[in-house]
Amino acid sequence: MSIVVESLTKVYGAQKAVDSISFNAEPGVLGFLGPNGAGKSTTMKILTTFIPQTSGKASVCGFDVEKQPLEVKRNIGYLPENNALYLDMYVKESMAFIASIHQMASPQKRIDEVIELTGLVPEQHKKIGQLSKGYRQRVGLAQAILHDPQVLILDEPTSGLDPNQLIGIRQLILDLGKTKTVILSTHIMQEVEAVCNHVIIINKGKIVADDTLDGLRKGNKDKSLENIFIGLTNG
Secondary structure, three states: OOEEEEEEEEEEOOEEEEEEEEEEEOOEEEEEEOOOOOOHHHHHHHHOOOOOOOEEEEEEOOEEOOOOHHHHHHOEEEEOOOOOOOOOOEHHHHHHHHHHHOOOOOOHHHHHHHHHHOOOHHHOOOEHHHOOHHHHHHHHHHHHHOOOOOEEEEEOOOOOOOHHHHHHHHHHHHHHOOOOEEEEEOOOHHHHHHHOOEEEEEEOOEEEEEEEHHHHHHOOOOOOHHHHHHHHHOO
């Protein structure tokens, strides 16, 4: 298993943001769904070692997120919802900067490959601050996959993309899921139905569904994913 989560809990004061959740993720695209405030972002921040858990365990590619954070970071790519970028850097310059952080040897070939993959070729010599929101999102995704991690955590990766851009990034996520473990968090149900083979729904810090997309539909009288989501989280 690329990701193993066991009884993971995060408490902020009197509030349990994540309440003793357990799940596994392996190569493929896992849709990680839930209403605002359900505990999705907190879980993703724990998995990416941004914040510590209160109790429980989590591992990425066999490395403990609490005890081996550097090894976790080497094996993970993260696109946060608020995609923080250096706006004064040129696109290609920012890629070289990220490559240097990962201590990549001779990264130029990989930089060119990732720029092609994410559809950034026409924009590669522009400053990030000059780009549209959709292209900035592509830069964030390019930075997340640059070091060829085994696990990708993508928080609202298609935010700000127009329908044409959406198709390209959707296909890229599908292709990445053939060899990597991808956790995709989104509020767009069509997105999940297009790219995910497994779905976890979290509500009020607890997992309320963990199944394949087909299994989830069959267990809920073939309702749409949107109706299943509303039924499980509207209470």
